[in-house]
Amino acid sequence: ETGVTQTPRHLVMGMTNKKSLKCEQHLGHNAMYWYKQSAKKPLELMFVYNFKEQTENNSVPSRFSPECPNSSHLFLHLHTLQPEDSALYLCASSQDRSGGGNEQFFGPGTRLTVL
């Protein structure tokens, strides 16, 4: 497979469930990102990892917990979510975070619905 893949593509969970989103990139990139996209809102950056180290956490509630075991894989662990957390969760990667001018490659997203 090429590019950035995400699983699952759709997820419905109750507020007390624990689930995980998975992202994998086959591009040899060093930086990976989690974004949240809600209707009528711009993409919201959640977390950034560069060379497996977390470099940004945009005041994301602790019910979202990222994990980056290596440069190719990124997880988002979900626990005790709220209905307002329902959104499209997008993973992206780029060559690295330094210098700017790096295009980002996005996965297809996970459509999350919290009941």
Add this chain to the structure above:
Amino acid sequence: SQKIEQNSEALNIQEGKTATLTCNYTNYSPAYLQWYRQDPGRGPVFLLLIRENEKEKRKERLKVTFDTTLKQSLFHITASQPADSATYLCALDQAGTALIFGKGTTLSVSS
């Protein structure tokens, strides 16, 4: 306060015409500006990047301009086709920080 605005939420044009989308920003100093296309239920796809010292960039039917004095970027699609219908996102790229995305403009091209 810092703002990034894309001129309209929706733009409807006829096939063959040129679509012009606007991205304005305040209180940012981007070194680059990027444009992405997003289809419903899919992730954004990178289209073009323009540097602050470049006035214009072209790629096939796409043209982007970047005016750092006006704090504005224009995105043009010439000879538009129904397949160009999608949401287009601009993103400010300040070196060393994360991309800042606009809300997007949804373009509909009718035949």
